[in-house]
Amino acid sequence: MSSFRIIGGRRLKGELQVQGAKNEALQVICAVLLTSEKVVINNIPNIRDVNNLIALLEFIGCKIERLSENSYSFQADDIDLDKIYSDKYRKMTASLRGSIMTVGPMLARFHSAYVPTPGGDKIGRRRLDTHFSGFLNLGAKLEYDEEKRAYTIRCDNLRGTYMLLDEASVTGTANIILASVLAEGITTIFNAACEPYILQLCNMLNNMGAHIEGVGSNLLTIYGNEKLHGCTHTLLPDMIEIGSFIGMAAMTQSEILMRNVHYKELGIIPQVFSRLGIKIIQANDDILIPGQDIYEIEKFMDGSIMTISDAPWPGFTPDLISIALVIATQAKGSVLIHQKMFESRLFFVDKLIDMGAQIILCDPHRATVIGNERKYKLKGLNMSSPDIRAGVALLIAAMSADGISVIDNIEQIDRGYERIDERLNAIGADIERIN
Numbered sequence: 001m002s003s004f005r006i007i008g009g010r011r012l013k014g015e016l017q018v019q020g021a022k023n024e025a026l027q028v029i030c031a032v033l034l035t036s037e038k039v040v041i042n043n044i045p046n047i048r049d050v051n052n053l054i055a056l057l058e059f060i061g062c063k064i065e066r067l068s069e070n071s072y073s074f075q076a077d078d079i080d081l082d083k084i085y086s087d088k089y090r091k092m093t094a095s096l097r098g099s100i101m102t103v104g105p106m107l108a109r110f111h112s113a114y115v116p117t118p119g120g121d122k123i124g125r126r127r128l129d130t131h132f133s134g135f136l137n138l139g140a141k142l143e144y145d146e147e148k149r150a151y152t153i154r155c156d157n158l159r160g161t162y163m164l165l166d167e168a169s170v171t172g173t174a175n176i177i178l179a180s181v182l183a184e185g186i187t188t189i190f191n192a193a194c195e196p197y198i199l200q201l202c203n204m205l206n207n208m209g210a211h212i213e214g215v216g217s218n219l220l221t222i223y224g225n226e227k228l229h230g231c232t233h234t235l236l237p238d239m240i241e242i243g244s245f246i247g248m249a250a251m252t253q254s255e256i257l258m259r260n261v262h263y264k265e266l267g268i269i270p271q272v273f274s275r276l277g278i279k280i281i282q283a284n285d286d287i288l289i290p291g292q293d294i295y296e297i298e299k300f301m302d303g304s305i306m307t308i309s310d311a312p313w314p315g316f317t318p319d320l321i322s323i324a325l326v327i328a329t330q331a332k333g334s335v336l337i338h339q340k341m342f343e344s345r346l347f348f349v350d351k352l353i354d355m356g357a358q359i360i361l362c363d364p365h366r367a368t369v370i371g372n373e374r375k376y377k378l379k380g381l382n383m384s385s386p387d388i389r390a391g392v393a394l395l396i397a398a399m400s401a402d403g404i405s406v407i408d409n410i411e412q413i414d415r416g417y418e419r420i421d422e423r424l425n426a427i428g429a430d431i432e433r434i435n
Contacts, residue, residue, distance in 0.1 A: 003408045004421060007430040008380055008401035011291065012254035014427030018242055018261060019045040019418045020070060020235035023319075024197040026098035027174045028204050028233055029053055032062065032074035033105035034182065035208060037230030042071045044235060048415040052096045059092065060084055075230075084114045090150065100131060101171060104178030107140055107153055116150040130165055130172030137163045138176075138183055160185035160224055168193045168218065168312040174201055181210040183224040192220045195313040196236055196265045207231040237261050240319045241417060242287075243269050244392050247323040248424075249289035250278045251330055251400040256427070259286045267314045275306060276327055276335070297333030297371060305368075309338035318342065322393040325349065329357040329378065330400065331371035338366050348390035351383045352397055380405040388416035395420070399429060406434075 020043035029050070032039040044050060046069070054072065058064050060083045063075040083089055084106070093099035093116050106113035132142055132151070140155040160183045165172065173193040178201075180187035192198070194217055202215040208231045211223035242261050249256040250273075263270075263285055270280050270287075277295030281288040297306050308328075310318035318341045325337045329352060339345050343364040353359055355378040358370040380403030385391030391413040398405035407413075410433075413420060421431040 001408060002410050003406055003434045004395065004398075004410050004413075005432040005434055006380075006395065006398040006405045006407070008378075008399055008403060008405060010252065010399065010428055010430050012249070012252055012256060012424065012428040013291075015257045015259065016245055016423060016427065018237040018245075018258055019047070021045075021197065021238040022047060022050060022240070022416050023170070024200050024235050025050045026053060026101055027171070027178075027197060027201045028235070029057070029074070030098075030101040030105055031178060031201065031204060031208075032057070033076045033079070033102065034109055034178065034205075035228040035230060036075070036077035038073055038075045039208075039230045040067070040071065040073045040232040042232070042234040044070050044072055045238065045418045046070065047418050048411065049096060049098055052092065053098050056089070056092050056096065056099060056102070059089065079110065081110060081112060089114075090116045090148065100128065101175055101178070103131065103135070103153060104175040107135060107155060108158060108179045108182035111155050111157070113153045114150060116148065130167055130169040131175045133166065134163060134172065134176035135179060137161050138179055138187070158183035160187035160222070162188040163190070165189065165191040167191075170195050170197060173198055177201060177205070177212070177220065177222065180222040181205055181212070181225060181228065183222075185224055187222040187224065189220045189222070190218065192218050193312060194218050195317075196239070196267075200233075200236055204231060204233040207233065236265055239266050239269060240317065240389070242266065243273070243317075243320040244323050244396070244417075246273050246278060246280065246289055247327045248396045248399065250276075250292060250295055250327055251396050253291050253293060254289070254428070255291045256289045257286065261285060261287055263287065268316055269320065272308060272316050272320075272324065273327075275308070276324065277331055277333075278327070294373060295331050297328065297331045297335050299333070305334050305336055307336045307338055310340055318345070319389050321345065322348065322389040323396070325359075325367060325369060326352060326393040326397050328369035328371050329359070329397070330374050332373040334368065334370045336366060336368050340365060345387070345390065348386055348394060351381060351394055352378070354383075355379050355381050355397060355401060357397075377402045379403055382406045382408075384408040385410055385412040388412050392417060392420075395431075399424075399431075
Protein backbone atom coordinates (compact mmCIF):
# COMPACT_ATOMS: atom_id res chain seq x y z
CA MET A 1 0.00 0.00 0.00
CA SER A 2 1.25 3.49 -0.89
CA SER A 3 0.64 6.83 0.77
CA PHE A 4 0.89 10.54 0.07
CA ARG A 5 2.64 12.84 2.54
CA ILE A 6 1.42 16.38 1.93
CA ILE A 7 2.76 19.63 3.31
CA GLY A 8 -0.20 21.98 3.14
CA GLY A 9 -0.50 25.70 2.68
CA ARG A 10 1.34 25.94 -0.65
CA ARG A 11 -0.09 28.19 -3.35
CA LEU A 12 0.20 26.75 -6.85
CA LYS A 13 0.65 28.57 -10.12
CA GLY A 14 0.93 27.18 -13.60
CA GLU A 15 -0.64 25.15 -16.36
CA LEU A 16 -2.12 21.67 -15.99
CA GLN A 17 -2.65 19.34 -18.94
CA VAL A 18 -5.95 17.53 -18.48
CA GLN A 19 -5.88 13.76 -18.99
CA GLY A 20 -8.26 11.83 -21.22
CA ALA A 21 -11.65 10.94 -19.74
CA LYS A 22 -11.47 7.81 -17.60
CA ASN A 23 -15.18 6.99 -17.84
CA GLU A 24 -15.15 7.32 -21.62
CA ALA A 25 -12.01 5.20 -21.91
CA LEU A 26 -13.58 2.24 -20.11
CA GLN A 27 -16.43 2.22 -22.66
CA VAL A 28 -14.66 2.88 -25.94
CA ILE A 29 -11.82 0.46 -25.21
CA CYS A 30 -14.38 -2.33 -24.81
CA ALA A 31 -15.92 -1.31 -28.15
CA VAL A 32 -12.81 -2.65 -29.95
CA LEU A 33 -14.18 -6.15 -29.29
CA LEU A 34 -16.95 -5.50 -31.84
CA THR A 35 -14.64 -5.78 -34.85
CA SER A 36 -11.71 -7.86 -36.08
CA GLU A 37 -10.16 -4.78 -37.66
CA LYS A 38 -7.64 -2.44 -36.04
CA VAL A 39 -8.92 0.39 -33.87
CA VAL A 40 -6.70 3.28 -32.75
CA ILE A 41 -7.63 5.26 -29.63
CA ASN A 42 -5.85 8.48 -28.65
CA ASN A 43 -5.61 10.43 -25.38
CA ILE A 44 -5.96 7.31 -23.19
CA PRO A 45 -5.09 8.18 -19.57
CA ASN A 46 -2.28 6.23 -17.94
CA ILE A 47 -4.26 5.24 -14.83
CA ARG A 48 -4.76 2.03 -12.90
CA ASP A 49 -8.35 1.21 -13.97
CA VAL A 50 -7.67 1.78 -17.67
CA ASN A 51 -4.38 -0.10 -17.61
CA ASN A 52 -6.10 -3.05 -15.91
CA LEU A 53 -8.79 -3.10 -18.61
CA ILE A 54 -6.16 -3.04 -21.36
CA ALA A 55 -4.36 -5.95 -19.65
CA LEU A 56 -7.68 -7.83 -19.44
CA LEU A 57 -8.30 -7.49 -23.19
CA GLU A 58 -4.73 -8.52 -23.94
CA PHE A 59 -5.16 -11.62 -21.76
CA ILE A 60 -8.11 -12.87 -23.84
CA GLY A 61 -6.21 -12.40 -27.11
CA CYS A 62 -6.66 -8.79 -28.24
CA LYS A 63 -3.51 -7.56 -30.00
CA ILE A 64 -2.45 -4.28 -28.39
CA GLU A 65 0.30 -1.91 -29.45
CA ARG A 66 1.28 1.23 -27.59
CA LEU A 67 1.83 3.83 -30.31
CA SER A 68 2.81 6.69 -27.99
CA GLU A 69 2.44 7.64 -24.34
CA ASN A 70 -1.35 7.94 -24.57
CA SER A 71 -2.24 6.25 -27.89
CA TYR A 72 -2.89 2.55 -28.51
CA SER A 73 -3.98 0.32 -31.34
CA PHE A 74 -6.27 -2.64 -30.65
CA GLN A 75 -7.11 -5.59 -32.88
CA ALA A 76 -9.54 -8.22 -31.58
CA ASP A 77 -9.16 -10.71 -34.44
CA ASP A 78 -8.16 -13.74 -32.38
CA ILE A 79 -10.12 -13.74 -29.10
CA ASP A 80 -9.79 -16.89 -26.96
CA LEU A 81 -13.25 -17.36 -25.46
CA ASP A 82 -12.07 -20.15 -23.17
CA LYS A 83 -9.95 -17.67 -21.21
CA ILE A 84 -12.96 -15.70 -20.00
CA TYR A 85 -13.93 -18.68 -17.83
CA SER A 86 -10.46 -19.03 -16.27
CA ASP A 87 -9.50 -18.29 -12.66
CA LYS A 88 -7.04 -15.65 -13.83
CA TYR A 89 -9.75 -13.79 -15.74
CA ARG A 90 -12.00 -13.95 -12.69
CA LYS A 91 -9.26 -12.45 -10.50
CA MET A 92 -8.48 -9.72 -13.03
CA THR A 93 -12.11 -8.59 -13.16
CA ALA A 94 -12.68 -8.78 -9.41
CA SER A 95 -11.10 -5.38 -8.75
CA LEU A 96 -12.22 -3.68 -11.97
CA ARG A 97 -15.78 -2.48 -12.23
CA GLY A 98 -15.17 -1.47 -15.84
CA SER A 99 -14.97 -5.16 -16.74
CA ILE A 100 -18.78 -5.19 -16.91
CA MET A 101 -18.43 -3.19 -20.15
CA THR A 102 -16.98 -6.23 -21.94
CA VAL A 103 -20.32 -8.04 -21.75
CA GLY A 104 -22.22 -6.05 -24.40
CA PRO A 105 -19.64 -6.38 -27.20
CA MET A 106 -18.80 -10.01 -26.32
CA LEU A 107 -22.47 -10.93 -26.42
CA ALA A 108 -23.02 -9.07 -29.69
CA ARG A 109 -20.08 -10.56 -31.57
CA PHE A 110 -19.46 -13.93 -29.91
CA HIS A 111 -22.96 -14.64 -28.47
CA SER A 112 -21.44 -15.44 -25.10
CA ALA A 113 -20.06 -13.43 -22.19
CA TYR A 114 -18.95 -14.12 -18.65
CA VAL A 115 -18.33 -11.65 -15.85
CA PRO A 116 -17.72 -12.15 -12.14
CA THR A 117 -19.37 -9.60 -9.88
CA PRO A 118 -17.11 -6.61 -10.60
CA GLY A 119 -15.25 -4.60 -7.99
CA GLY A 120 -14.49 -0.88 -7.84
CA ASP A 121 -15.33 1.93 -5.44
CA LYS A 122 -17.04 1.19 -2.13
CA ILE A 123 -19.56 4.02 -2.40
CA GLY A 124 -22.80 2.11 -1.91
CA ARG A 125 -24.96 -0.15 -4.03
CA ARG A 126 -24.20 -0.07 -7.74
CA ARG A 127 -26.69 -2.48 -9.17
CA LEU A 128 -26.33 -4.13 -12.56
CA ASP A 129 -30.04 -4.65 -13.24
CA THR A 130 -30.17 -2.08 -16.05
CA HIS A 131 -27.38 -3.86 -17.93
CA PHE A 132 -28.87 -7.31 -17.65
CA SER A 133 -32.47 -6.21 -18.25
CA GLY A 134 -31.29 -4.70 -21.53
CA PHE A 135 -29.53 -7.92 -22.57
CA LEU A 136 -32.62 -9.97 -21.70
CA ASN A 137 -34.80 -7.61 -23.76
CA LEU A 138 -32.49 -8.25 -26.71
CA GLY A 139 -33.02 -11.99 -26.38
CA ALA A 140 -30.10 -13.13 -24.22
CA LYS A 141 -30.32 -15.66 -21.39
CA LEU A 142 -28.69 -15.11 -18.02
CA GLU A 143 -27.29 -17.57 -15.49
CA TYR A 144 -25.77 -16.78 -12.09
CA ASP A 145 -23.26 -19.00 -10.30
CA GLU A 146 -23.62 -18.27 -6.58
CA GLU A 147 -20.47 -20.15 -5.64
CA LYS A 148 -18.25 -18.19 -8.05
CA ARG A 149 -20.43 -15.07 -7.87
CA ALA A 150 -20.32 -14.80 -11.64
CA TYR A 151 -22.77 -14.20 -14.49
CA THR A 152 -22.91 -16.12 -17.77
CA ILE A 153 -24.87 -14.48 -20.58
CA ARG A 154 -25.60 -16.30 -23.84
CA CYS A 155 -27.73 -15.84 -26.94
CA ASP A 156 -28.33 -17.38 -30.35
CA ASN A 157 -28.94 -14.05 -32.03
CA LEU A 158 -29.73 -10.72 -30.47
CA ARG A 159 -32.85 -9.05 -31.84
CA GLY A 160 -33.65 -5.36 -31.70
CA THR A 161 -36.56 -4.20 -29.58
CA TYR A 162 -38.01 -1.19 -27.78
CA MET A 163 -36.94 -0.73 -24.16
CA LEU A 164 -37.54 1.85 -21.46
CA LEU A 165 -34.63 1.87 -19.03
CA ASP A 166 -35.55 1.81 -15.35
CA GLU A 167 -32.77 4.34 -14.69
CA ALA A 168 -30.59 6.53 -16.91
CA SER A 169 -27.49 4.50 -16.09
CA VAL A 170 -24.41 5.63 -18.03
CA THR A 171 -22.68 2.25 -18.06
CA GLY A 172 -25.99 0.44 -18.50
CA THR A 173 -26.86 2.56 -21.53
CA ALA A 174 -23.38 2.09 -22.99
CA ASN A 175 -23.45 -1.67 -22.53
CA ILE A 176 -26.86 -1.99 -24.20
CA ILE A 177 -25.67 0.18 -27.12
CA LEU A 178 -22.61 -2.04 -27.52
CA ALA A 179 -24.84 -5.13 -27.65
CA SER A 180 -27.40 -3.56 -29.98
CA VAL A 181 -25.16 -2.40 -32.83
CA LEU A 182 -24.79 -5.99 -34.11
CA ALA A 183 -28.34 -7.13 -33.25
CA GLU A 184 -30.93 -7.94 -35.92
CA GLY A 185 -33.41 -5.16 -36.61
CA ILE A 186 -33.98 -1.90 -34.76
CA THR A 187 -33.37 -1.20 -31.07
CA THR A 188 -34.97 1.83 -29.42
CA ILE A 189 -33.68 2.92 -26.00
CA PHE A 190 -35.77 5.45 -24.09
CA ASN A 191 -34.52 7.12 -20.88
CA ALA A 192 -30.99 6.54 -22.15
CA ALA A 193 -28.16 8.34 -20.39
CA CYS A 194 -26.90 11.23 -22.50
CA GLU A 195 -23.57 12.11 -20.84
CA PRO A 196 -20.74 13.20 -23.15
CA TYR A 197 -19.25 9.71 -22.67
CA ILE A 198 -22.32 8.20 -24.37
CA LEU A 199 -22.18 10.78 -27.16
CA GLN A 200 -18.52 9.92 -27.74
CA LEU A 201 -19.21 6.18 -27.75
CA CYS A 202 -22.04 6.58 -30.28
CA ASN A 203 -19.90 8.76 -32.53
CA MET A 204 -17.11 6.19 -32.41
CA LEU A 205 -19.51 3.35 -33.26
CA ASN A 206 -21.01 5.34 -36.14
CA ASN A 207 -17.48 5.85 -37.45
CA MET A 208 -17.08 2.06 -37.27
CA GLY A 209 -20.12 1.61 -39.51
CA ALA A 210 -22.94 1.49 -36.95
CA HIS A 211 -26.16 3.45 -37.49
CA ILE A 212 -27.26 5.22 -34.31
CA GLU A 213 -29.75 8.08 -34.37
CA GLY A 214 -30.66 10.49 -31.56
CA VAL A 215 -27.06 10.81 -30.38
CA GLY A 216 -26.87 13.23 -27.44
CA SER A 217 -30.53 12.72 -26.46
CA ASN A 218 -32.28 10.29 -24.12
CA LEU A 219 -34.00 8.52 -27.04
CA LEU A 220 -31.62 6.41 -29.13
CA THR A 221 -32.51 4.40 -32.23
CA ILE A 222 -29.98 1.78 -33.27
CA TYR A 223 -30.16 -0.01 -36.62
CA GLY A 224 -28.31 -3.30 -36.32
CA ASN A 225 -25.36 -4.09 -38.59
CA GLU A 226 -23.84 -7.42 -39.53
CA LYS A 227 -20.28 -6.17 -39.20
CA LEU A 228 -18.29 -3.16 -38.03
CA HIS A 229 -14.88 -1.96 -39.19
CA GLY A 230 -11.93 -0.18 -37.59
CA CYS A 231 -11.59 3.53 -36.86
CA THR A 232 -9.52 6.15 -35.05
CA HIS A 233 -11.01 7.79 -31.98
CA THR A 234 -9.81 10.48 -29.57
CA LEU A 235 -11.04 10.75 -25.98
CA LEU A 236 -12.43 13.96 -24.51
CA PRO A 237 -10.55 15.68 -21.68
CA ASP A 238 -11.70 14.31 -18.31
CA MET A 239 -14.39 16.67 -17.02
CA ILE A 240 -14.08 15.17 -13.52
CA GLU A 241 -10.40 16.04 -13.41
CA ILE A 242 -11.22 19.54 -14.68
CA GLY A 243 -13.74 19.96 -11.86
CA SER A 244 -11.25 18.60 -9.34
CA PHE A 245 -8.60 21.12 -10.43
CA ILE A 246 -11.12 23.98 -10.27
CA GLY A 247 -11.84 23.01 -6.66
CA MET A 248 -8.16 22.60 -5.84
CA ALA A 249 -7.37 26.07 -7.20
CA ALA A 250 -10.07 27.64 -5.02
CA MET A 251 -9.07 25.79 -1.85
CA THR A 252 -5.34 26.57 -2.20
CA GLN A 253 -5.82 30.17 -3.43
CA SER A 254 -3.95 29.21 -6.59
CA GLU A 255 -3.91 30.37 -10.20
CA ILE A 256 -4.30 27.44 -12.58
CA LEU A 257 -4.68 27.37 -16.37
CA MET A 258 -6.20 24.42 -18.23
CA ARG A 259 -6.10 24.35 -22.03
CA ASN A 260 -8.32 22.60 -24.58
CA VAL A 261 -10.93 21.52 -22.03
CA HIS A 262 -13.78 21.16 -24.60
CA TYR A 263 -15.76 23.75 -22.63
CA LYS A 264 -19.12 23.03 -24.25
CA GLU A 265 -18.90 19.40 -23.04
CA LEU A 266 -18.56 20.50 -19.39
CA GLY A 267 -22.30 21.13 -19.18
CA ILE A 268 -23.41 22.65 -15.88
CA ILE A 269 -20.09 22.07 -14.09
CA PRO A 270 -18.72 25.64 -14.45
CA GLN A 271 -22.09 27.05 -13.39
CA VAL A 272 -22.18 24.99 -10.18
CA PHE A 273 -18.66 26.03 -9.19
CA SER A 274 -19.55 29.64 -9.96
CA ARG A 275 -22.46 29.33 -7.52
CA LEU A 276 -19.90 28.35 -4.92
CA GLY A 277 -18.15 31.66 -5.59
CA ILE A 278 -15.26 30.45 -7.76
CA LYS A 279 -14.20 32.70 -10.63
CA ILE A 280 -13.76 30.87 -13.92
CA ILE A 281 -12.38 32.81 -16.88
CA GLN A 282 -13.04 31.20 -20.26
CA ALA A 283 -10.98 32.06 -23.32
CA ASN A 284 -11.95 30.01 -26.35
CA ASP A 285 -11.46 26.42 -25.14
CA ASP A 286 -9.16 27.28 -22.22
CA ILE A 287 -10.13 28.12 -18.65
CA LEU A 288 -8.19 30.09 -16.06
CA ILE A 289 -8.93 29.87 -12.35
CA PRO A 290 -7.43 33.02 -10.77
CA GLY A 291 -6.18 33.02 -7.20
CA GLN A 292 -8.95 34.04 -4.79
CA ASP A 293 -8.56 34.89 -1.12
CA ILE A 294 -12.31 34.63 -0.51
CA TYR A 295 -15.10 32.97 -2.49
CA GLU A 296 -18.71 33.37 -1.42
CA ILE A 297 -21.50 30.83 -1.86
CA GLU A 298 -24.61 32.23 -3.53
CA LYS A 299 -28.08 31.97 -2.01
CA PHE A 300 -31.30 31.23 -3.82
CA MET A 301 -33.40 34.23 -4.92
CA ASP A 302 -35.63 33.96 -1.84
CA GLY A 303 -32.58 34.10 0.44
CA SER A 304 -32.61 30.39 1.34
CA ILE A 305 -29.47 28.27 1.60
CA MET A 306 -27.95 27.02 -1.65
CA THR A 307 -28.36 23.31 -2.42
CA ILE A 308 -25.90 21.43 -4.63
CA SER A 309 -27.20 18.04 -5.74
CA ASP A 310 -26.31 15.46 -8.35
CA ALA A 311 -28.61 14.41 -11.19
CA PRO A 312 -28.49 12.55 -14.51
CA TRP A 313 -26.89 14.57 -17.30
CA PRO A 314 -27.27 17.42 -18.04
CA GLY A 315 -27.46 17.73 -14.25
CA PHE A 316 -24.41 17.94 -11.99
CA THR A 317 -22.33 14.77 -12.08
CA PRO A 318 -22.19 12.75 -8.83
CA ASP A 319 -18.44 12.31 -9.33
CA LEU A 320 -17.89 15.97 -8.36
CA ILE A 321 -20.12 16.08 -5.28
CA SER A 322 -17.14 15.25 -3.03
CA ILE A 323 -15.17 18.12 -4.59
CA ALA A 324 -18.03 20.60 -4.13
CA LEU A 325 -18.33 19.59 -0.50
CA VAL A 326 -14.68 20.13 0.37
CA ILE A 327 -14.65 23.49 -1.46
CA ALA A 328 -17.51 24.70 0.70
CA THR A 329 -15.57 24.17 3.94
CA GLN A 330 -13.41 27.27 3.30
CA ALA A 331 -16.04 29.39 1.54
CA LYS A 332 -18.03 32.31 2.89
CA GLY A 333 -21.57 31.04 3.47
CA SER A 334 -23.29 27.69 3.81
CA VAL A 335 -24.54 25.02 1.45
CA LEU A 336 -26.53 21.79 1.58
CA ILE A 337 -24.79 19.01 -0.34
CA HIS A 338 -27.27 16.34 -1.49
CA GLN A 339 -25.71 13.18 -2.92
CA LYS A 340 -28.71 11.30 -4.27
CA MET A 341 -27.15 8.38 -6.09
CA PHE A 342 -24.74 6.64 -3.68
CA GLU A 343 -25.53 6.22 0.00
CA SER A 344 -21.91 5.78 1.16
CA ARG A 345 -20.21 8.56 -0.76
CA LEU A 346 -20.44 11.18 1.99
CA PHE A 347 -18.97 9.08 4.77
CA PHE A 348 -15.52 10.59 4.16
CA VAL A 349 -16.70 13.85 5.77
CA ASP A 350 -15.73 12.56 9.21
CA LYS A 351 -12.11 13.09 8.13
CA LEU A 352 -12.89 16.69 7.15
CA ILE A 353 -14.57 17.23 10.52
CA ASP A 354 -11.45 15.91 12.23
CA MET A 355 -9.46 18.44 10.19
CA GLY A 356 -11.63 21.23 11.60
CA ALA A 357 -14.38 21.61 8.99
CA GLN A 358 -17.86 22.54 10.16
CA ILE A 359 -20.11 19.91 8.62
CA ILE A 360 -23.37 18.38 9.79
CA LEU A 361 -23.94 14.95 8.24
CA CYS A 362 -27.74 14.92 8.14
CA ASP A 363 -28.07 11.37 6.77
CA PRO A 364 -26.16 9.14 4.29
CA HIS A 365 -27.20 11.40 1.41
CA ARG A 366 -27.08 14.95 2.81
CA ALA A 367 -24.50 17.13 4.51
CA THR A 368 -24.74 20.79 5.53
CA VAL A 369 -21.43 22.63 5.24
CA ILE A 370 -20.87 25.88 7.14
CA GLY A 371 -18.02 27.66 5.42
CA ASN A 372 -15.57 29.37 7.77
CA GLU A 373 -14.32 31.99 5.26
CA ARG A 374 -10.71 30.86 5.91
CA LYS A 375 -10.93 32.18 9.47
CA TYR A 376 -9.95 28.72 10.72
CA LYS A 377 -7.70 26.71 8.43
CA LEU A 378 -8.01 22.96 8.23
CA LYS A 379 -5.40 21.00 10.19
CA GLY A 380 -3.17 18.22 8.82
CA LEU A 381 -4.37 14.68 9.52
CA ASN A 382 -3.54 11.03 8.88
CA MET A 383 -6.35 9.43 6.87
CA SER A 384 -7.18 6.86 4.19
CA SER A 385 -8.73 7.20 0.74
CA PRO A 386 -12.06 5.31 0.59
CA ASP A 387 -12.68 5.80 -3.15
CA ILE A 388 -11.34 7.74 -6.13
CA ARG A 389 -13.33 10.94 -5.75
CA ALA A 390 -13.28 11.16 -1.95
CA GLY A 391 -9.55 10.47 -2.11
CA VAL A 392 -8.95 13.50 -4.32
CA ALA A 393 -11.24 15.62 -2.12
CA LEU A 394 -9.12 14.66 0.90
CA LEU A 395 -5.96 15.45 -1.09
CA ILE A 396 -7.34 18.91 -1.88
CA ALA A 397 -8.20 19.41 1.79
CA ALA A 398 -4.70 18.36 2.83
CA MET A 399 -3.10 20.74 0.31
CA SER A 400 -5.02 23.66 1.85
CA ALA A 401 -4.43 22.63 5.48
CA ASP A 402 -1.90 23.80 8.02
CA GLY A 403 0.77 21.21 8.73
CA ILE A 404 1.44 17.75 7.36
CA SER A 405 -1.16 15.19 6.25
CA VAL A 406 -0.76 11.56 5.25
CA ILE A 407 -3.26 9.82 2.98
CA ASP A 408 -3.09 6.02 2.84
CA ASN A 409 -4.60 3.71 0.19
CA ILE A 410 -3.74 6.13 -2.62
CA GLU A 411 -4.13 3.26 -5.07
CA GLN A 412 -7.74 4.45 -5.13
CA ILE A 413 -6.62 7.88 -6.36
CA ASP A 414 -4.28 6.28 -8.91
CA ARG A 415 -7.29 4.47 -10.38
CA GLY A 416 -8.61 7.76 -11.73
CA TYR A 417 -5.85 10.40 -11.79
CA GLU A 418 -2.67 10.10 -13.84
CA ARG A 419 0.57 10.88 -11.92
CA ILE A 420 -1.31 13.48 -9.92
CA ASP A 421 1.53 14.00 -7.44
CA GLU A 422 4.10 14.68 -10.16
CA ARG A 423 1.82 17.03 -12.07
CA LEU A 424 0.85 19.07 -9.00
CA ASN A 425 4.41 19.21 -7.65
CA ALA A 426 5.48 20.70 -10.99
CA ILE A 427 3.35 23.80 -10.26
CA GLY A 428 4.23 24.23 -6.59
CA ALA A 429 2.62 21.49 -4.49
CA ASP A 430 4.57 19.45 -1.91
CA ILE A 431 3.34 15.87 -2.22
CA GLU A 432 5.62 12.93 -1.49
CA ARG A 433 4.69 9.42 -2.60
CA ILE A 434 5.63 6.87 0.05
CA ASN A 435 5.73 3.21 -1.00
